[in-house]
Amino acid sequence: MATVTYSQASRHYPGTDRPAVDKLDLEIRDGEFLVLVGPSGCGKSTSLRMLAGLEDVDNGAIYINERDVTNLPPKSRDIAMVFQNYALYPHMTVYENMAFALKLRKTPKSEIDVRVKKAAAMLQLEDYLSRKPKALSGGQRQRVAMGRAIVREPQVFLMDEPLSNLDAKLRVQTRSQIATLQSQLGITTVYVTHDQVEAMTMGHRVAVLLDGVLQQCDTPRALYDTPANVFVAGFIGSPAMNIKTVTLSDDGGIFGQMVLPLTRDQIAKAREGGDGKVTVGFRPEDCQLVSASEGGMPIVVDLVEDLGSGANVYGHTAINGSEERFVVATERRTSVNLGDTVFVKPRTDHHHAFHATSGVRI
Amino acid sequence: MLDMAVEGPKLLMLLYGVIGFFAIVGLLLLALDKVSGRRDRWVALGFLTPALLLVTIGLVIPAIRTFIFSFMDADSSDFVGLDNYAWIFTQPETRKVLGNTALWVVLVPTVATTVGLVYAVVVDRAKFEGLAKSLIFMPMAISFVGAGIIWKFVYAYRDPEVADKQIGLLSQVVVWLGMKPANWLLEPPWNTLFLIVVLVWIQAGFAMVILSAAIKAIPAEITEAARIDGVTPWQMFWRVTVPSIRPALVVVVVTISIASLKLFDIVRTMTGGRFDTNVLAHEMYVQAFDSYDDGRGSALAVFLFLLVTPIVFYQVRQFRKRRQEAM
Numbered sequence: 239m240a241t242v243t244y245s246q247a248s249r250h251y252p253g254t255d256r257p258a259v260d261k262l263d264l265e266i267r268d269g270e271f272l273v274l275v276g277p278s279g280c281g282k283s284t285s286l287r288m289l290a291g292l293e294d295v296d297n298g299a300i301y302i303n304e305r306d307v308t309n310l311p312p313k314s315r316d317i318a319m320v321f322q323n324y325a326l327y328p329h330m331t332v333y334e335n336m337a338f339a340l341k342l343r344k345t346p347k348s349e350i351d352v353r354v355k356k357a358a359a360m361l362q363l364e365d366y367l368s369r370k371p372k373a374l375s376g377g378q379r380q381r382v383a384m385g386r387a388i389v390r391e392p393q394v395f396l397m398d399e400p401l402s403n404l405d406a407k408l409r410v411q412t413r414s415q416i417a418t419l420q421s422q423l424g425i426t427t428v429y430v431t432h433d434q435v436e437a438m439t440m441g442h443r444v445a446v447l448l449d450g451v452l453q454q455c456d457t458p459r460a461l462y463d464t465p466a467n468v469f470v471a472g473f474i475g476s477p478a479m480n481i482k483t484v485t486l487s488d489d490g491g492i493f494g495q496m497v498l499p500l501t502r503d504q505i506a507k508a509r510e511g512g513d514g515k516v517t518v519g520f521r522p523e524d525c526q527l528v529s530a531s532e533g534g535m536p537i538v539v540d541l542v543e544d545l546g547s548g549a550n551v552y553g554h555t556a557i558n559g560s561e562e563r564f565v566v567a568t569e570r571r572t573s574v575n576l577g578d579t580v581f582v583k584p585r586t587d588h589h590h591a592f593h594a595t596s597g598v599r600i
Numbered sequence: 601m602l603d604m605a606v607e608g609p610k611l612l613m614l615l616y617g618v619i620g621f622f623a624i625v626g627l628l629l630l631a632l633d634k635v636s637g638r639r640d641r642w643v644a645l646g647f648l649t650p651a652l653l654l655v656t657i658g659l660v661i662p663a664i665r666t667f668i669f670s671f672m673d674a675d676s677s678d679f680v681g682l683d684n685y686a687w688i689f690t691q692p693e694t695r696k697v698l699g700n701t702a703l704w705v706v707l708v709p710t711v712a713t714t715v716g717l718v719y720a721v722v723v724d725r726a727k728f729e730g731l732a733k734s735l736i737f738m739p740m741a742i743s744f745v746g747a748g749i750i751w752k753f754v755y756a757y758r759d760p761e762v763a764d765k766q767i768g769l770l771s772q773v774v775v776w777l778g779m780k781p782a783n784w785l786l787e788p789p790w791n792t793l794f795l796i797v798v799l800v801w802i803q804a805g806f807a808m809v810i811l812s813a814a815i816k817a818i819p820a821e822i823t824e825a826a827r828i829d830g831v832t833p834w835q836m837f838w839r840v841t842v843p844s845i846r847p848a849l850v851v852v853v854v855t856i857s858i859a860s861l862k863l864f865d866i867v868r869t870m871t872g873g874r875f876d877t878n879v880l881a882h883e884m885y886v887q888a889f890d891s892y893d894d895g896r897g898s899a900l901a902v903f904l905f906l907l908v909t910p911i912v913f914y915q916v917r918q919f920r921k922r923r924q925e926a927m
Contacts, residue, residue: 292827292828313827319825326825327822329843329844342829342831
């Protein structure tokens with residue numbers, strides 16, 4: 239049972255001009271599954287490794303259960319970590335891999351045995367206990383890595399992209415297994431991934447990082463519905479949100495002949511240093527295909543991704559002389575063909591507005 | 601300057617040799633090209649013949665002759681049964697030789713590998729790693745004879761009663777420490793240990809390079825996992841590092857063992873095998889080429905071969921095992 243707190247934690251690699259992790263403030267609740275997500279190089283893995291003690295904290299502090307662990311070695315932090323490449327000891331059997339940490343702590347043999355067997359049963363590894371890692375499949379190795387963390391019964395689980403070496407189908411399957419396991423065990427978990435689908439499906443809360451700076455930390459639903467800035471809006475969701483910076487009028491953002499209405503409050507905020515522009519976004523599924531007479535935006539179709547349950551329609555249109563690309567998610571059995579011109583109308587209550595220069599939600 | 605009167609004929613011979621070689625190879629290829637029918641077999645035979653011929657002349661026949669000579673007397677005229685082998689194991693001098701060789705084979709691989717391993721671990725990821733590694737690796741570039749001569753100077757001794765200066769490094773260091781230098785290479789059993797130091801000095805660099813590469817090949821995540829699991833540096837070394845580099849360790853120990861068994865040059869250049877420092881390979885040389893006793897020389901050669909064979913077999917098996925594991 240543990241909480242984790244990052245307090246202004248920073249990591250600055252010597253010889254680089256900006257910190258890899260910049261003044262990270264994050265509170266993780268007891269038993270929570272928190273996902274750190276962001277594009278590569280955003281500092282998510284570094285943040286995790288700082289918590290593990292594998293990376294120095296140059297400024298600020300990290301607490302586990304109110305205990306300052308900033309300068310403690312990894313083994314004194316009572317954490318367990320699952321690595322992307324699993325990092326199993328190749329010369330040890332599955333059993334020995336799982337028992338290793340307990341053995342180092344001089345846990346009685348009988349207790350080690352009970353705990354290893356229990357974890358093996360949870361992960362369907364009983365038949366493989368005497369095998370070496372090289373005789374296992376990728377999925378099995380991944381489960382051994384999980385098992386090695388579970389037998390420790392640590393305060394916090396740390397997982398660094400544990401699914402990225404699995405094939406797509408196994409990844410989806412293991413994703414739900416890990417989420418289930420975590421809720422059964424109730425152990426606070428920090429999980430790093432670059433995959434926003436993984437983040438959204440697994441995390442109780444998701445922290446989005448960019449360039450070492452925390453952008454937003456909230457529930458998956460809140461991230462999706464009210465992204466704090468343009469980056470989060472574009473990063474979360476697949477296909478990505480349509481985001482355009484357009485001319486601001488007294489009523490809203492001008493999309494060709496169409497105006498996306500904004501509230502007076504939003505318009506006032508957009509005007510402050512916005513240079514007469516506003517950034518507006520709407521999700522592919524938050525718009526409809528309408529007929530020409532209903533005043534939608536005309537879009538020439540470049541590509542149709544038919545998913546069976548629906549289709550993603552990619553197309554372009556000219557706004558103020560520049561070609562802008564859009565993607566629209568259509569319902570099942572809507573027939574759209576390459577080269578067609580379709581008319582798109584965003585649902586007026588579901589669009590997002592951001593300040594044109596700062597990118598902050600308004 | 602080349603003296604053409606002397607060198608001319610030699611160069612001419614060289615030219616003939618090269619022309620002859622290409623002529624034979626050319627003729628062979630031409631002949632193979634003309635052969636029709638079961639071509640593959642002929643082609644294979646054509647390419648194998650020169651190599652087989654050379655191996656037969658250079659290796660197989662001498663080996664068989666050596667084996668036969670080992671059962672014959674000094675000038676290979678009469679069979680003497682196992683007398684030569686009996687001589688190896690019964691004479692006090694030859695027993696001393698066997699004992700010394702055993703000392704070399706036990707001490708050099710263990711000490712050189714240990715030194716190389718500890719050094720590799722200590723300098724791993726240190727700032728001055730490149731320099732530190734070049735320093736210990738440099739002796740590898742020196743021939744055994746060169747090393748023997750260098751160390752002969754290190755061990756050089758002047759009687760302090762007569763000379764007021766020591767030219768040997770070791771002797772001078774001992775003087776600085778306020779003790780009396782000794783004639784290092786004359787007093788058994790220490791002199792053998794002093795010779796062993798020379799081979800350790802050479803082989804430690806080899807061990808270090810191979811083991812350092814193996815240590816670097818251990819994935820960083822494994823050592824990180826071990827740190828999180830809570831290993832002390834000592835446990836990291838014994839339970840993670842050493843098991844991970846086991847195959848490299850085996851290769852190093854085996855290679856150095858064979859080098860120690862066959863050691864000849866250092867003993868030859870530094871003591872000439874006198875003062876109880878003789879080893880098998882050197883005694884073989886002395887018997888065959890100084891005493892002209894082909895029987896005893898051959899018997900020693902066969903015995904040495906028998907000692908090396910199982911080690912080579914072991915090494916080949918290890919290689920095969922690793923290749924299978926890799927597949």
